[in-house]
Amino acid sequence: MLSIDDLKFNSHGLIPAIVVDAGTGKVLTLAYMNQESLAITMEEGRTCFWSRSRGELWRKGEQSGNIQYVVDITADCDRDALVVRVNKTGPACHLGTDSCFNDRLFIGQAAEPFSVKGLYQLLEGRKQDLPEGSYTTYLFEKGLDKILKKVGEECTEVIIAGKARDKAETVYEIADLMYHVLVLMVELGIRVDDVMAELASRHVIDHKIKQEKMT
Numbered sequence: 001m002l003s004i005d006d007l008k009f010n011s012h013g014l015i016p017a018i019v020v021d022a023g024t025g026k027v028l029t030l031a032y033m034n035q036e037s038l039a040i041t042m043e044e045g046r047t048c049f050w051s052r053s054r055g056e057l058w059r060k061g062e063q064s065g066n067i068q069y070v071v072d073i074t075a076d077c078d079r080d081a082l083v084v085r086v087n088k089t090g091p092a093c094h095l096g097t098d099s100c101f102n103d104r105l106f107i108g109q110a111a112e113p114f115s116v117k118g119l120y121q122l123l124e125g126r127k128q129d130l131p132e133g134s135y136t137t138y139l140f141e142k143g144l145d146k147i148l149k150k151v152g153e154e155c156t157e158v159i160i161a162g163k164a165r166d167k168a169e170t171v172y173e174i175a176d177l178m179y180h181v182l183v184l185m186v187e188l189g190i191r192v193d194d195v196m197a198e199l200a201s202r203h204v205i206d207h208k209i210k211q212e213k214m215t
Contacts, residue, residue, distance in 0.1 A: 004035055004042075008080040014050060015082060019092065021099075022071040022085040023196060024117055028092035029100040033082070038073075045070050047086060066090030089197055098193075116182070116192055123186045139183050147187055150180045 009015050014032040021028055031049040033041065037057050040048040047060040047068040061067035068086035075082055093100040098117075112118065126136040139147050154177040161169040185191070 002075055002079070004038055006079055007038075007075060007082075008078065009035065010080070014052070015080060017047075017049065017073075017082045017084050019047065019068065019084045019086055021092075022087055024115055026099055026117075027101055028068075028086070028088065028098075038082075041070060041084075042073070047084060061089065064090065064094075066092070068092070087196070087200060088193065090193070116178075119179075120182055120186065120192050123182055127186055136183060139180075140187065144187055147180065147184050151177070151184055154180050 007015055013034045015034075015038070017031050017033045017038075019028045019031060020026065031047075032052060033048070034050045037048045037050045040057070040059075044059075047070060049058055049060065050056075051058045066089055068084075068088045071085040071087060073082055073084050091098055093102075123136060126134055127140045130137045130140065139150065154173065157173040158170065158177050161173045185195075
């Protein structure tokens with residue numbers, strides 16, 4: 001295990017910190033830390049950076065509430081750059097976007113891996129553009145009652161398939177349910193991060209309960 005003294009800070013006493021969403025692997029932002037901000041980050045378990053423009057420490061989320069809780073910090077082979085994996089409670093960018101990296105420079109031929117967040121973003125686009133002939137457009141145009149009805153129907157299908165112990169059919173029906181739940185989330189403005197934060201809070205609570213039972 002490295003210590004702060006093992007790192008190589010630049011002539012300004014700074015080291016670049018690439019902040020990554022621990023759940024998705026998405027790069028959120030590039031910031032800088034000095035020894036003090038890194039020590040604070042490690043002590044408090046949430047990101048603290050050095051603002052080059054203001055010349056002062058700043059804790060991410062101190063004003064916005066969009067806190068980044070640190071999972072781990074890894075140095076590169078030269079020990080002059082850091083990757084900080086985090087669980088975040090809101091947008092990483094001060095512009096209100098999920099990541100600071102949004103302006104594409106080049107699109108290659110390699111396929112982007114599937115993710116729940118990627119599907120969510122696709123559904124957000126469907127709601128905004130309402131392309132003709134899309135089933136998702138149909139759901140959004142019919143409104144909340146229709147979406148809720150479909151969620152209920154898919155729940156029933158999951159139960160039936162699960163009761164029959166048909167693994168393949170259960171997987172198929174769970175996928176249908178997840179899709180319709182995501183449509184519901186988009187309709188209500190509930191983000192994937194909101195649900196993940198709720199699950200994370202329950203994990204913390206369960207952990208505390210276990211600790212209390214052991215003492």
